Amino acid sequence: MADVSGLSQFIDQATHESRLRVESDLGDGFVRLRVSEAERRQAKQDIRCVEDAAIEMLRNARDAHARSIFFAASKSGSIRRFTMVDDGDGVPEHLHETVFEPRVTSKLDSLTMDDWGVHGRGMALYSIKANAEEAFIASSAAGQGSSFVVTFDTTKVTERRDQSTLPDLVKALDGVWSVGSSPHNIARTVAEFALANRKKCTVYFGSPVEIAATLLAFGRSSHQSAGMVSFEQVAPSKRLACASDSQQFAQIAAGIGLEMSSRSAHRILQGQIKPLPPYLESLSRRREGDTGTRSSKRAVGRDYRGLKVAQEDVDDFSADLKRAWRELADRYFLEGDVEPAIRISHDSVHVTFPVRKQL
Template sequence: MGDANELISFIASMSGEGSLRVEENLGEGFVRLRVSEAERRQAKHDIQHVEDIVIEMLRNARDAGATKIYLATGKEEGVRTLLFLDNGCGIPADMWERVFDARVTSKLESMKMDRWGVHGRGMALFSIRQNTRRAEVVSSAPDRGSAIIVEADTSALAERADQSTWPVAARGEDGVYACVRGPHNIVRAAGEFALEELHGCDVYIGSATEVAATLYAHASSSVDAGTLLFIDDAADLPVVDRLGSAADAGDFIRIASSIGIDVSERTAHRILAGTIKPLRSVASRLLRERDPAASKAPVPVDLERDRRGLRIASEDIERFSRAMERDFADLARRYYLSLSGEPRVRVTRDRITVSFDIGKEE
């Protein structure tokens, strides 16, 4: 026994702990696993379906102090993508990778017990990464919330076949609402969480485009225009508010990409023009309530307070851009220039800037 254990220790010291699963050979077919291997096996058990990821990520955001969580989800070629954005306390840049290690937690004194059990062991993100092809922080900072993306291969990690049917909620004898019918899919996981945290933590779920439109609508109606005067970049704003600072479609696309959302130029124009309606919260949809956040009208621009001077409607910016493109044609002919793409118009304080990407004809 002693020789065998010495050999195990020697191999471990030479090849690294990750390459050896056994800490001690106990004989008779029994072994003591290394901590890393025991954690890996526990993690594989913790997450058995895609829906488990949804619950764990929503709980994480709630425990980080989030009052709003946005879930953008889609599936392509068997890969389920889940992007979680929240207005919680955020993660420092030097912890973006470490939070996926086992037993790493910010809840030393605040473990929470809810209907899904104890939360705060530092195993949720570790378990999610162990069971998926990608799990990483896209953007986060202290007091600015987080954007975390997860990609799961559904041939390896199962999900419900029916992901389109919404559950039905009803009030029980105890007066508490719960989901009583419907497949146990991603929407139901979000619904059960939303009802558990009713009026304490709002959840919004939809496609990437729908979530982008919702983020823009919410930020446009809640971020004070004066705040935008003192920021040099959208990254200075909380994650969930950044799209509200977009000046044009190009700006919108860039900011959306920085928080994990890819949108086309056409989609960006439609969102800025208000033709894509924001999502209702999951709870308000289940309970058929009017969602105050989704229905709140944008705050009118106060020209005395908004020292940027004005906000120009997206359709007017588009017309102005087309006019500038036509006027550029004369200059292009005289100096053998070509215009690469549409002119970009940006409105800031006391200034309208038009940018042309040009090429020189040979």
């Protein structure tokens, strides 16, 4: 009897502590925790740069039991945009705005400590929203995953200046892998997360168009028949496989936060833009002590966001250049009928004209 009494007291104490920690039950496994005003104010300071937001988004997907995370990054002027699609637990529609409020979490009894600190206080999405120009759930389905969109004005929330350099992976003498020395930019942040959590989830990282191509392949690998159900009923991570043409593809992509033109959608459907490999597989690797530098496979012809110029655009660009060259060549008695050499590096476009004087 004494043992039974002790067990009852333990259970009562445990449930009492949970009640003290929970301010309100929001349903569907989500609660609002009791957190002090000081903690709420501190949470806003958790996001000091764009890279901080990236890691918080990734941790959120991992803690929602995502096995696959698709992270798109793009920038226009000073506006940095992240779109993250995952196949995790999802967020019920009636909580799409509530999850960005302070102290809201689905992780009441699963506080997480990882390489970036404590997670599970219900403050990560609030911190992002408090610092972002906009933060919202573009699409979500309970038990099937979500798509989050976040934009920052980098004149207000800064990011590392060098966003084009990709990290590499280094294997130490004891066989342990780590991310090599490189700028602490978005690409490195995603690489560090992907490496630390490689046994829990697979991360894909690239431009919105590349991520869309990858999601198409991901959806096709498991989607049986696009005509059987409406695409709204399909998980966000598999929805693009339902598209019947480029216009619908662009429409569905916009619905999960991946804005693109019909032309880009057409190129994806035609296979001109290939799906990405898992991010870690795309990074170059070396052994500790190896001083030789090897550029990443993805650094050829594109920047870290996956910039790649289609051959048809290169041809059009070349034709325009040749017309301009002929005008210049006539003035300086040079041969005008020459082919420019166009080379696309990770952060620039190089054009070279052979100079031959007229006889």
